[in-house]
Amino acid sequence: MTTKKRVFSGIQPSGNIHLGNYLGAVKNWVAGQDEKENFFCVVDLHSITVPQDPVELRFQTRALAAMLLAAGIDPKKSTLFVQSHVTVHAEGCWLLNCVTPLGWLQRMTQFKDKSAKQASVGVGLLDYPVLQAADILLYDAHEVPVGEDQKQHVELARDIAQRFNHIYEEEFFIIPEPKIPPTGARLMGLDDPTAKMSKSLAHVRGHAVRLLDDPKEIMRSFKKAVTDSGNEIRFSDDPEKAGVNNLLGIYKAVTGKSNADVEADFANARGYGDLKVGVAEVVIDFLAPLQARYQALMDDPAELDRILAIGAEQAAAVSQPKLREMKEMMGLVLPVSGNR
Numbered sequence: 216m217t218t219k220k221r222v223f224s225g226i227q228p229s230g231n232i233h234l235g236n237y238l239g240a241v242k243n244w245v246a247g248q249d250e251k252e253n254f255f256c257v258v259d260l261h262s263i264t265v266p267q268d269p270v271e272l273r274f275q276t277r278a279l280a281a282m283l284l285a286a287g288i289d290p291k292k293s294t295l296f297v298q299s300h301v302t303v304h305a306e307g308c309w310l311l312n313c314v315t316p317l318g319w320l321q322r323m324t325q326f327k328d329k330s331a332k333q334a335s336v337g338v339g340l341l342d343y344p345v346l347q348a349a350d351i352l353l354y355d356a357h358e359v360p361v362g363e364d365q366k367q368h369v370e371l372a373r374d375i376a377q378r379f380n381h382i383y384e385e386e387f388f389i390i391p392e393p394k395i396p397p398t399g400a401r402l403m404g405l406d407d408p409t410a411k412m413s414k415s416l417a418h419v420r421g422h423a424v425r426l427l428d429d430p431k432e433i434m435r436s437f438k439k440a441v442t443d444s445g446n447e448i449r450f451s452d453d454p455e456k457a458g459v460n461n462l463l464g465i466y467k468a469v470t471g472k473s474n475a476d477v478e479a480d481f482a483n484a485r486g487y488g489d490l491k492v493g494v495a496e497v498v499i500d501f502l503a504p505l506q507a508r509y510q511a512l513m514d515d516p517a518e519l520d521r522i523l524a525i526g527a528e529q530a531a532a533v534s535q536p537k538l539r540e541m542k543e544m545m546g547l548v549l550p551v552s553g554n555r
């Protein structure tokens with residue numbers, strides 16, 4: 216029996232993972248692998264709530280899994296799996312749908328934003344947070360590391376859990392806590408240092424450093440980074456110096472140095488040009504081994520599939536019995552054979 220706290224993280228296989236995602240989230244996940252029992256789920260069922268190109272989605276799902284492994288998610292310590300491989304997520308979602316008031320879903324900020332942008336809104340988009348609740352609750356997860364934008368969905372998962380517990384059995388579901396990473400590691404756009412580095416803008420040239428960018432591209436993005444008209448290389452919260460502050464922040468996050476040491480490294484710089492090249496160089500060196508591991512996994516699909524199959528089995532070993540208990544409580548007749 217493990218006494219470690221359980222953590223459930225869901226990551227959408229859409230968009231391009233960038234350095235901000237890595238430093239703000241993935242790095243913490245990698246570091247927390249010994250301390251807690253982690254489930255990392257590539258949430259492909261969530262991605263299809265808005266239109267997807269099937270070929271692209273299939274590629275991105277495998278690419279994200281490979282990227283997480285390359286970044287240091289260790290399948291011997293953590294469970295990494297693809298959501299649609301463990302069918303109880305969709306089934307659990309159905310059961311939870313039946314205790315979730317429609318009004319709760321209509322109030323979700325993300326639903327309102329996304330549905331306003333779609334010509335035709337699928338039911339799946341409305342149901343998205345219930346699927347997310349199923350992801351979390353089926354694993355008895357205590358903690359859910361998410362960005363600020365997902366806090367409302369984790370709160371909804373808490374409400375659904377409480378409602379289910381109240382109707383069927385007190386304390387059946389663990390009430391999960393959202394864990395928002397400290398904003399210290401927040402990277403800003405290189406082209407606009409007043410706005411957060413964003414996954415949905417990661418395709419825009421010069422906005423983000425994507426984890427798979429080649430050295431030339433990285434150098435180009437940094438060279439074009441927005442700074443100010445001065446020449447002082449120091450940390451600062453002056454909005455005027457947001458660009459320089461962001462570059463120093465990236466250097467600091469990648470090297471792990473203190474503010475004073477970071478500033479000392481640029482004490483002899485001749486201007487922002489030197490700063491940009493210096494930051495680009497540490498980022499390039501930092502990403503090179505990760506990119507090599509990623510490529511090796513993408514070149515060996517059988518190995519990647521094997522890892523994901525083991526992950527799906529481990530995930531199902533936890534979530535299937537939980538689903539079975541839910542069904543039993545709700546009055547469904549369980550089949551006599553099989554473990555479902």
Ligand code: TRP
Nearest residue numbers: 223224225226227258347350359
């Ligand atoms: N909705 C989350 C996002 O867009 C992804 C997600 C799906 C998730 N299921 C989850 C996150 C469960 C945490 C836990 O980022």
